[in-house]
Amino acid sequence: MRELHGTTAVVTGGGSGIGMGIALGLADAGVQVVVADIELASAQRVAEQIRSGGGRALALHVDATDRASLDRLVASATHEYGEVNVLSNNVGVAHDSPLSELTDRDWSWFLDFGFLSIVRTVDAFLPELRDHPGQAHIVNTASMAGLVTLPFSSEMPRHIGAYTTTKHAVVAYTEMLRGELQPAGIGVSVLCPGMVQSNLSATSARNRPDRYGGKLPEPRSTPPAGRGEVMSARQVGPIVVAGIRAGRLHILTHPELRSAVERRQQQLLEDFDFFAALRATAGQAP
Numbered sequence: 001m002r003e004l005h006g007t008t009a010v011v012t013g014g015g016s017g018i019g020m021g022i023a024l025g026l027a028d029a030g031v032q033v034v035v036a037d038i039e040l041a042s043a044q045r046v047a048e049q050i051r052s053g054g055g056r057a058l059a060l061h062v063d064a065t066d067r068a069s070l071d072r073l074v075a076s077a078t079h080e081y082g083e084v085n086v087l088s089n090n091v092g093v094a095h096d097s098p099l100s101e102l103t104d105r106d107w108s109w110f111l112d113f114g115f116l117s118i119v120r121t122v123d124a125f126l127p128e129l130r131d132h133p134g135q136a137h138i139v140n141t142a143s144m145a146g147l148v149t150l151p152f153s154s155e156m157p158r159h160i161g162a163y164t165t166t167k168h169a170v171v172a173y174t175e176m177l178r179g180e181l182q183p184a185g186i187g188v189s190v191l192c193p194g195m196v197q198s199n200l201s202a203t204s205a206r207n208r209p210d211r212y213g214g215k216l217p218e219p220r221s222t223p224p225a226g227r228g229e230v231m232s233a234r235q236v237g238p239i240v241v242a243g244i245r246a247g248r249l250h251i252l253t254h255p256e257l258r259s260a261v262e263r264r265q266q267q268l269l270e271d272f273d274f275f276a277a278l279r280a281t282a283g284q285a286p
């Protein structure tokens with residue numbers, strides 16, 4: 001069981017939603033938290049909430065799509081707190097669009113924010129984390145959409161193909177990273193939440209850089225779509241803390257969604273059975 005009290009965490013995307021919930025949860029566990037976000041005012045609100053509850057926190061601006069900005073974050077966090085032990089990556093984008101309508105530029109936006117921002121942030125922090133074997137831990141936020149695929153339907157009335165693609169990449173990257181960093185004493189987990197209250201559609205729209213087409217109109221607020229309970233962001237924090245302490249590979253907020261993973265596995269196994277039967281039949285051919 002990993003002891004977190006007295007350690008330092010950096011939480012990217014910490015100004016809102018799941019990142020905010022994780023920042024607050026870590027602070028409750030006695031961790032000093034650097035709340036890093038492209039929207040500095042949101043990060044400052046979260047850091048202030050932690051400080052007013054008796055914790056230690058600092059808000060910093062970061063753009064996780066920019067390596068130089070991330071390097072400045074590493075320098076500021078280590079200067080302020082001496083070391084960084086926990087890294088929680090929460091940057092992502094969501095946008096409702098069928099796969100067949102996405103341009104190269106749309107894909108670059110999704111991949112840059114939804115996948116490469118995590119890889120880039122891990123790369124920037126790894127030298128610092130390597131200095132703390134046994135205490136260092138990385139949590140990358142993917143989604144249940146990284147474990148299953150949910151095509152457009154009445155159950156999922158949004159086109160989440162590109163989102164799902166990046167989340168599967170985050171899950172695979174994180175599972176592989178865990179094996180690679182285990183000898184260095186760095187724990188690695190992937191957080192796969194179901195639906196959580198957040199501002200993802202709005203922050204995605206207003207933070208789209210000019211290189212990917214610029215800001216989008218703020219989407220009208222729609223109720224979260226999908227399966228399972230819609231959890232508050234605050235509820236996610238203690239689950240992530242428990243997952244880090246126990247060194248779990250997958251941190252799961254919605255155990256009731258287990259059946260969706262079982263169904264996907266079942267489909268895969270049925271395809272194995274089909275081709276096993278085909279091979280057996282071919283073997284009997286005269």
Ligand SMILES: NC(=O)c1ccc[n+]([C@@H]2O[C@H](COP(=O)([O-])OP(=O)(O)OC[C@H]3O[C@@H](n4cnc5c(N)ncnc54)[C@H](O)[C@@H]3O)[C@@H](O)[C@H]2O)c1
Nearest residue numbers: 013016017018038063064091092143195196198199200203
């Ligand atoms: N809300 C859900 O139901 C849900 C479910 C599963 C997974 N997730 C994932 O959780 C993560 C957090 O999303 P959320 O739903 O809490 O949304 P959110 O919009 O509330 O939080 C995302 C935060 O990231 C910040 N951000 C955006 N671009 C950034 C950048 N380039 N650099 C630094 N910060 C940046 C935003 O300003 C915002 O504060 C995402 O990866 C999302 O895909 C969300």
